[in-house]
Amino acid sequence: MTPPARIGDPIAQVDTPALLLDLDAFEANLQAVHGAVAGAGLALRAHGKAHKCVEIARRQVAAGAIGVCCQKVGEAEIFVDGGIRDVLVSNQVIGATKLARLARLSQRATVGVCVDHPAQIEALAKALREEGGRIEVLIEVDVGSARCGVVTPAEVVDLARAIQAHAPMMTLRGLQAYQGSAQHKRTPQARREAIAQACEKAAAARDALQAAGFACPVITGGGTGTYGHEAASGLYTEVQPGSYVLMDADYFANEPDPQAPVLRPVLEVLCQVISVRPGQVVLDGGLKAFAVDSGLPVPLADGWRSASISDEHLVLRTKPEATPRAIGIGDHVRLLTGHCDPTVNLHDWLVVHRGGRVVDVWRVDARGALF
Amino acid sequence: MTPPARIGDPIAQVDTPALLLDLDAFEANLQAVHGAVAGAGLALRAHGKAHKCVEIARRQVAAGAIGVCCQKVGEAEIFVDGGIRDVLVSNQVIGATKLARLARLSQRATVGVCVDHPAQIEALAKALREEGGRIEVLIEVDVGSARCGVVTPAEVVDLARAIQAHAPMMTLRGLQAYQGSAQHKRTPQARREAIAQACEKAAAARDALQAAGFACPVITGGGTGTYGHEAASGLYTEVQPGSYVLMDADYFANEPDPQAPVLRPVLEVLCQVISVRPGQVVLDGGLKAFAVDSGLPVPLADGWRSASISDEHLVLRTKPEATPRAIGIGDHVRLLTGHCDPTVNLHDWLVVHRGGRVVDVWRVDARGALF
Numbered sequence: 001m002t003p004p005a006r007i008g009d010p011i012a013q014v015d016t017p018a019l020l021l022d023l024d025a026f027e028a029n030l031q032a033v034h035g036a037v038a039g040a041g042l043a044l045r046a047h048g049k050a051h052k053c054v055e056i057a058r059r060q061v062a063a064g065a066i067g068v069c070c071q072k073v074g075e076a077e078i079f080v081d082g083g084i085r086d087v088l089v090s091n092q093v094i095g096a097t098k099l100a101r102l103a104r105l106s107q108r109a110t111v112g113v114c115v116d117h118p119a120q121i122e123a124l125a126k127a128l129r130e131e132g133g134r135i136e137v138l139i140e141v142d143v144g145s146a147r148c149g150v151v152t153p154a155e156v157v158d159l160a161r162a163i164q165a166h167a168p169m170m171t172l173r174g175l176q177a178y179q180g181s182a183q184h185k186r187t188p189q190a191r192r193e194a195i196a197q198a199c200e201k202a203a204a205a206r207d208a209l210q211a212a213g214f215a216c217p218v219i220t221g222g223g224t225g226t227y228g229h230e231a232a233s234g235l236y237t238e239v240q241p242g243s244y245v246l247m248d249a250d251y252f253a254n255e256p257d258p259q260a261p262v263l264r265p266v267l268e269v270l271c272q273v274i275s276v277r278p279g280q281v282v283l284d285g286g287l288k289a290f291a292v293d294s295g296l297p298v299p300l301a302d303g304w305r306s307a308s309i310s311d312e313h314l315v316l317r318t319k320p321e322a323t324p325r326a327i328g329i330g331d332h333v334r335l336l337t338g339h340c341d342p343t344v345n346l347h348d349w350l351v352v353h354r355g356g357r358v359v360d361v362w363r364v365d366a367r368g369a370l371f
Numbered sequence: 372m373t374p375p376a377r378i379g380d381p382i383a384q385v386d387t388p389a390l391l392l393d394l395d396a397f398e399a400n401l402q403a404v405h406g407a408v409a410g411a412g413l414a415l416r417a418h419g420k421a422h423k424c425v426e427i428a429r430r431q432v433a434a435g436a437i438g439v440c441c442q443k444v445g446e447a448e449i450f451v452d453g454g455i456r457d458v459l460v461s462n463q464v465i466g467a468t469k470l471a472r473l474a475r476l477s478q479r480a481t482v483g484v485c486v487d488h489p490a491q492i493e494a495l496a497k498a499l500r501e502e503g504g505r506i507e508v509l510i511e512v513d514v515g516s517a518r519c520g521v522v523t524p525a526e527v528v529d530l531a532r533a534i535q536a537h538a539p540m541m542t543l544r545g546l547q548a549y550q551g552s553a554q555h556k557r558t559p560q561a562r563r564e565a566i567a568q569a570c571e572k573a574a575a576a577r578d579a580l581q582a583a584g585f586a587c588p589v590i591t592g593g594g595t596g597t598y599g600h601e602a603a604s605g606l607y608t609e610v611q612p613g614s615y616v617l618m619d620a621d622y623f624a625n626e627p628d629p630q631a632p633v634l635r636p637v638l639e640v641l642c643q644v645i646s647v648r649p650g651q652v653v654l655d656g657g658l659k660a661f662a663v664d665s666g667l668p669v670p671l672a673d674g675w676r677s678a679s680i681s682d683e684h685l686v687l688r689t690k691p692e693a694t695p696r697a698i699g700i701g702d703h704v705r706l707l708t709g710h711c712d713p714t715v716n717l718h719d720w721l722v723v724h725r726g727g728r729v730v731d732v733w734r735v736d737a738r739g740a741l742f
Binding site: 001004015016017018049071072074091092093094095097098116117119120123146147148149151180272273274275276277280282284285287288289291292293308309310311312313315328329330339341342345346347348367368369370371 | 372375386387388389420442443445462463464465466468469487488490491494517518519520522551643644645646647648651653655656658659660662663664680681682683684686699700701710712713716717718719738739740741742
């Protein structure tokens with residue numbers, strides 16, 4: 001596929017719909033978050049599931065990240081191919097084909113994976129016996145999201161024993177303790193309380209491990225909405241923010257933490273108007289250009305709001321109280337997207353701009369890496 | 372990207388998440404809909420925006436379709452590259468780069484496009500002057516969706532004059548009159564009434580054209596939910612069903628038309644269980660494997676329902692009243708998806724099966740063809 005822009009193009013010449021990445025804002029957020037985490041003395045393992053882009057991962061490592069995490073074996077392969085030397089699949093991996101690929105990948109880089117059930121450990125052991133390799137294993141603890149992860153400290157110890165039984169091809173690295181449902185809680189207090197509860201559960205798991213004679217060198221978790229709380233906990237050793245380099249519109253609905261650096265919006269979707277009528281314009285991007293699970297896109301056009309979306313169209317209508325900006329056929333409209341991760345996954349390219357011009361075009365390398 | 376299956380594999384060996392296409396059901400729906408439309412004496416122009424797959428388009432043409440329609444220039448290019456000789460972009464196309472590509476494409480196949488504003492015609496004329504080519508133009512009439520399309524018969528005549536001024540490189544083919552919002556109305560009566568109103572508007576546009584001395588050889592529209600009503604109207608000359616070869620779960624919530632052939636579900640998403648706890652399993656496909664604008668996926672597993680979805684996870688919980696099927700780590704679950712079009716666009720492959728085995732793997736060729 002041809003990219004939607006060339007280096008040097010003004011933004012008005014970018015083909016649409018396209019993802020725009022504001023390089024100044026990207027660099028500011030990178031510096032702010034990496035600085036805050038380094039200042040707190042923790043490791044930063046940047047989450048790559050949102051951007052799926054090798055160039056961004058390289059810049060995160062250059063800015064001090066110890067490596068990346070991701071959710072799929074296919075993403076991990078692409079990051080290792082792109083030169084990232086330490087990749088954690090922060091998810092359970094099921095299926096003989098995927099596990100064989102993971103075992104082979106671990107012969108080229110430091111590779112970790114999460115488990116929450118003995119069956120995953122046995123399947124991983126089989127793949128490692130057959131393919132070779134050595135994998136670092138994190139036991140995922142449910143610290144409040146009620147999704148994956150074990151619930152009781154006794155289960156953590158059972159899993160640690162099962163992992164130890166397969167040493168040295170498996171190494172117990174510690175605990176995955178990500179509180180996903182805390183990221184978009186609106187007040188700092190609500191986020192602080194959610195992470196305090198997560199810490200209680202993670203500490204109980206660590207204490208049980210240590211009481212049973214296991215080391216627990218790593219406790220990892222945290223996202224863009226809460227990483228400051230994990231960093232201040234004295235418990236976590238590593239945080240996993242990802243969205244900070246793109247920024248979902250929904251994060252700006254969070255009341256900010258007073259002590260956290262202020263982050264800027266980075267990612268926008270650029271569209272063009274294909275049809276007009278009084279009080280309405282139709283844009284050339286719909287459900288195949290925007291993920292809408294966190295709401296409709298937010299147009300950066302005074303007096304206009306998103307009214308409805310279908311496969312290839314987004315309908316904007318004027319706000320009743322406003323004097324809307326005049327918009328005609330062919331005009332460009334920039335929009336913030338409610339949820340970056342599944343939106344980026346719909347596009348093959350990130351159009352990188354600074355000072356009104358395209359300065360780079362980055363491939364969304366792991367777009368569609370579903371398995 | 373490697374496909375998730377090989378020909379001959381049993382379905383239980385397909386890597387997940389993956390799109391499954393039931394070939395028996397696909398062929399049955401193809402025969403039923405093409406037979407019904409041919410029996411009514413209309414042309415069938417299959418909509419390719421849902422499947423984005425050259426192999427499916429070829430089979431639609433082999434089963435009597437006069438060509439395909441699609442929504443993006445990039446889709447049209449891929450269908451023409453794949454051997455489809457007649458492609459209508461059933462949408463407004465804006466942007467000099469796209470229009471130049473469309474003009475070039477029209478030198479290799481019969482290419483049509485829709486307009487609803489004089490500015491689109493002038494931009495298209497500029498591209499045709501610069502690039503050469505000859506394009507068939509349909510004037511889109513708003514027949515009830517309040518999205519694109521002109522509203523008054525006078526506007527239709529003005530656009531026809533503007534098109535005629537650019538003959539012979541532009542030819543007025545007739546009217547695009549698609550009533551998208553009627554497709555999922557629940558009762559046959561509601562759909563019949565919506566299409567009756569659409570016919571009134573389309574007929575007024577045609578009458579105005581003919582009174583002004585223009586021929587109107589084509590009136591095209593209709594989808595999987597309503598094509599029988601357009602076919603019976605005596606007005607439409609062509610219908611554009613697309614979803615019938617895949618079938619959104621939401622179509623089965625429509626009370627069927629008594630006279631229309633019964634269609635079978637064709638498309639499913641195959642997932643695997645990666646985590647379990649009492650009353651809950653977590654599947655390995657989330658917002659990057661399923662579009663959720665028409666609701667959460669429907670698991671084909673007795674006693675289970677979709678509870679929540681996130682980027683890479685779908686959480687199923689047991690229904691309170693039911694005796695749920697036992698599901699463990701690594702088990703496969705098949706799911707219907709509420710809305711096929713944006714779901715297919717998330718995948719690179721369609722895994723085609725018959726009798727429990729993979730019989731083919733088709734590429735989603737135009738996946739991500741956004742512009």
